[in-house]
Amino acid sequence: MPVVINVQKFGSGSPEETELIAGRFAKQLKPSDFVALNGALGAGKTRFASGIIRFFCGDITPASPTYSIMNNYRCGGAIVNHFDFYRLKTAHDLENCGFFDSLEGKNITVAEWTDMIKIDYKKYAIGSYYVVNIKICDEKNKEKRHIEIKKII
Template structure:
């Protein structure tokens, strides 16, 4: 795994980094058929949804990006991508994803942003990249880990 670390002083810097990643995804997408999966790790309130909001809005979503804590997933149709933002914090068993029809969310032109992915282990697709968000006093430290060739290509450009 290849890693890159970032120190972010505030929410504005978090959103800016999320936007940079979204722009890299958008610019380097040779075809939308390349599905991507990002796992977001961090404690409650660390900034996983904030990061997701910045990412989703750059790819074309107008309006609010709400946390899928209670719905488990919020989907966004953004040409050419379908983005599915999962928050699995309340998931009791990974098999619940099968009952909700997770296979319907996995397509070739899909980007998965999964918060609390460890709760969907064995059912979620393997990640191209992990993003670990940690508290650093009032700031945040982010560690990006590339796990696939596609993830490494994106990380190199970030």
């Protein structure tokens, strides 16, 4: 039974701030860690992933993997695999796109829309497993987001 051992909550007021929060979070990431990103369409999952990728790779603009399913970044010593499960349906699709292979290697794996496919991710995560939920929280302020980061053991 997965247990949440650490919860951090942030308010973000802009896409740049979301990247900053993600960049600070990324400092603790190590090979084999897995970060699951969830939240509604346009919540900021790709922006958060970009903050992680930019922490390792510097000033690049990572593309959304919605159509490629996975984008791979090799920067310095780090390998970051950025997945998007939005167009996938089954655990078999996860197998086919190399998700389980990514978890097993020395990669940092980041995946958007993990709640589209209901499997016990904890079971497959070899390193630390984090779940990030991003919520659009204020109809009036279009750039306001709540970001919750949980570490799960």
